[in-house]
Amino acid sequence: MALLEVRDLHVSYGAIQAVQGVSFEVNEGEVVALIGSNGAGKSTILRTISGLEKAKSGSIRFNDQELTKMKAHNIVKAGIAHVPEGRRIFPRLTVTENLHMGANLQTDKAKIASDMERVFELFPRLKEREKQQAGTLSGGEQQMLAFGRALMTDGKLLMMDEPSMGLAPIIVDEIFEIINRINAEGRSILLIEQNAFLALKTAKRAYVLETGKITMSGPASDLLADERVKAAYLGA
Amino acid sequence: MNYFFQYLVYGLQLGSVYALLALGYTMVYGIVGMINFAHGDFLMIGAVGTYFIAKAFEGMRIDGTYPMLIVGLIILIAMTMTGFVATGVEAIAYRPLRNKPRMIALITAVGVSMFLENFPRALPFIGPNPRSFPTLFSTNVLKIFGATVTVTQIIMIVLAVITMSILYYVVNHTKVGSQMRAVSMDKDAASLMGININRVISITFFIGGALAGISGICYASAYPQVDVYMGSWLGNMSFVSAVLGGIGDIRGAMLGGFILGIAQIFATALNSTFGYAVGFIILIIILLVRPAGLMGKLVIEKV
Numbered sequence: 001m002a003l004l005e006v007r008d009l010h011v012s013y014g015a016i017q018a019v020q021g022v023s024f025e026v027n028e029g030e031v032v033a034l035i036g037s038n039g040a041g042k043s044t045i046l047r048t049i050s051g052l053e054k055a056k057s058g059s060i061r062f063n064d065q066e067l068t069k070m071k072a073h074n075i076v077k078a079g080i081a082h083v084p085e086g087r088r089i090f091p092r093l094t095v096t097e098n099l100h101m102g103a104n105l106q107t108d109k110a111k112i113a114s115d116m117e118r119v120f121e122l123f124p125r126l127k128e129r130e131k132q133q134a135g136t137l138s139g140g141e142q143q144m145l146a147f148g149r150a151l152m153t154d155g156k157l158l159m160m161d162e163p164s165m166g167l168a169p170i171i172v173d174e175i176f177e178i179i180n181r182i183n184a185e186g187r188s189i190l191l192i193e194q195n196a197f198l199a200l201k202t203a204k205r206a207y208v209l210e211t212g213k214i215t216m217s218g219p220a221s222d223l224l225a226d227e228r229v230k231a232a233y234l235g236a
Numbered sequence: 237m238n239y240f241f242q243y244l245v246y247g248l249q250l251g252s253v254y255a256l257l258a259l260g261y262t263m264v265y266g267i268v269g270m271i272n273f274a275h276g277d278f279l280m281i282g283a284v285g286t287y288f289i290a291k292a293f294e295g296m297r298i299d300g301t302y303p304m305l306i307v308g309l310i311i312l313i314a315m316t317m318t319g320f321v322a323t324g325v326e327a328i329a330y331r332p333l334r335n336k337p338r339m340i341a342l343i344t345a346v347g348v349s350m351f352l353e354n355f356p357r358a359l360p361f362i363g364p365n366p367r368s369f370p371t372l373f374s375t376n377v378l379k380i381f382g383a384t385v386t387v388t389q390i391i392m393i394v395l396a397v398i399t400m401s402i403l404y405y406v407v408n409h410t411k412v413g414s415q416m417r418a419v420s421m422d423k424d425a426a427s428l429m430g431i432n433i434n435r436v437i438s439i440t441f442f443i444g445g446a447l448a449g450i451s452g453i454c455y456a457s458a459y460p461q462v463d464v465y466m467g468s469w470l471g472n473m474s475f476v477s478a479v480l481g482g483i484g485d486i487r488g489a490m491l492g493g494f495i496l497g498i499a500q501i502f503a504t505a506l507n508s509t510f511g512y513a514v515g516f517i518i519l520i521i522i523l524l525v526r527p528a529g530l531m532g533k534l535v536i537e538k539v
């Protein structure tokens with residue numbers, strides 16, 4: 001049984017059919033990548049899983065629950081953590097306050113404190129900037145904060161929407177190293193990337209999305225070697 | 237000197253009404269980005285409602301005055317009532333329009349305001365005629381610095397300050413307060429934290445409505461005549477206060493309310509017609525000089 005199973009998902013914005021019959025799954029413990037060019041519908045898929053957009057039809061099953069009819073805040077409760085496109089940190093809250101927002105659903109103070117320690121251990125830079133307003137952080141630090149904040153929600157599945165966007169290669173490496181680390185600890189990850197090379201190196205399996213439809217899928221290593229993928233996404 | 241102090245007391249009293257009402261405008265703007273033009277009418281519902289609630293408790297009067305406990309109860313009932321009216325207005329009229337262009341919600345708010353004024357007007361037991369507001373507080377008079385100050389005035393000002401302190405505490409130091417700040421900054425991100433944004437918005441409207449209710453009681457205790465249209469003018473002045481302070485900023489709303497209340501009283505003392513114009517003169521100056529208002533930020537914020 002897959003942890004997340006998306007079946008024949010359709011999502012529209014008015015007349016724009018952003019997602020047209022997409023099916024895929026994420027198994028427990030996997031890193032799955034969804035790659036595709038601008039406007040392919042990647043973010044829309046994640047936003048629909050999180051309940052921020054309504055599915056027109058299709059189903060999204062997670063841990064034996066149907067998510068398409070659930071409210072966004074209950075989907076978080078069900079165990080989905082989402083690092084949104086563009087980070088979306090709370091700019092006028094401090095770093096610590098942002099992380100506390102991630103723990104909004106937790107009630108165990110001791111657990112919140114230890115999760116916070118864990119995040120600071122993964123991202124020592126955030127610890128240094130504990131009291132700083134999040135809006136004044138650098139792009140890389142904001143990405144780390146968005147990442148840490150999502151970890152604070154303690155979801156079983158972590159969805160990341162283009163974590164490498166706009167960041168220096170060294171920061172990207174750092175972030176991907178942590179993606180690998182938390183995956184090794186057992187967290188399942190659904191990763192969206194335009195940087196297909198990076199995504200395919202990190203993921204176990206991957207799907208290629210083109211204008212709202214999945215056109216290819218398979219083990220990430222196979223896709224990495226595929227001529228069509230190379231030509232379209234790896235600039236080879 | 238004694239005149240100065242006398243006017244200052246009147247100014248603080250009117251200012252606390254404006255401040256309490258301005259808080260509702262500013263909180264709603266901060267959290268859903270709309271100007272709730274019906275907000276002034278929540279004050280009216282508080283005042284007119286209190287008239288009827290007090291009537292219901294008439295039998296509890298001792299020597300013609302209400303015991304403190306009963307007054308407290310009346311205020312609580314009135315605040316709860318206006319809180320629920322505000323929450324209901326949001327759920328019925330504004331929520332379905334949340335993702336529509338702002339102008340649509342704005343026009344709806346004007347419609348809601350008309351409804352809230354004219355529906356009670358059409359009810360036979362309320363109607364259009366002004367009523368005299370009951371005396372809830374002691375009418376004793378004190379002499380302070382040569383000025384005549386009623387106990388009612390002191391209670392009103394103190395009550396307003398206490399209410400605002402509680403609000404300030406709630407926004408800055410409670411979980412729901414931090415949820416409110418998160419929702420005001422980014423609704424999608426707040427949802428992704430597991431925050432039920434509809435609930436947070438309902439609570440915000442409830443608080444705004446409850447504050448409007450108590451401001452109605454404050455106003456009617458000072459100028460003891462209530463009718464269904466009293467909220468529109470007071471609403472306008474309080475909206476000006478919120479803009480003056482920097483709409484979206486809680487401290488700004490309080491500050492703006494007191495500045496406007498005091499300015500209006502002093503201006504009225506100089507010239508009675510000028511007093512009514514002063515709000516709009518201040519508004520025009522602010523819009524020209526400091527469009528973001530004195531506090532100049534557009535969100536509910538911790539300091």
Ligand SMILES: Nc1ncnc2c1ncn2[C@@H]1O[C@H](COP(=O)(O)OP(=O)(O)OP(=O)(O)O)[C@@H](O)[C@H]1O
Pocket residue numbers: 013016018036037038039040041042043044045085194
């Ligand atoms: N709020 C919206 N209203 C209307 N159309 C939208 C909206 N959001 C996305 N779209 C459209 O839906 C399609 C898919 O967008 P989406 O953001 O999911 O793409 P994406 O794959 O994440 O792209 P990118 O790599 O640029 O982030 C695009 O054609 C986009 O223009």
Ligand SMILES: [Mg+2]
Pocket residue numbers: 042043044085161
């Ligand atoms: Mg995207």
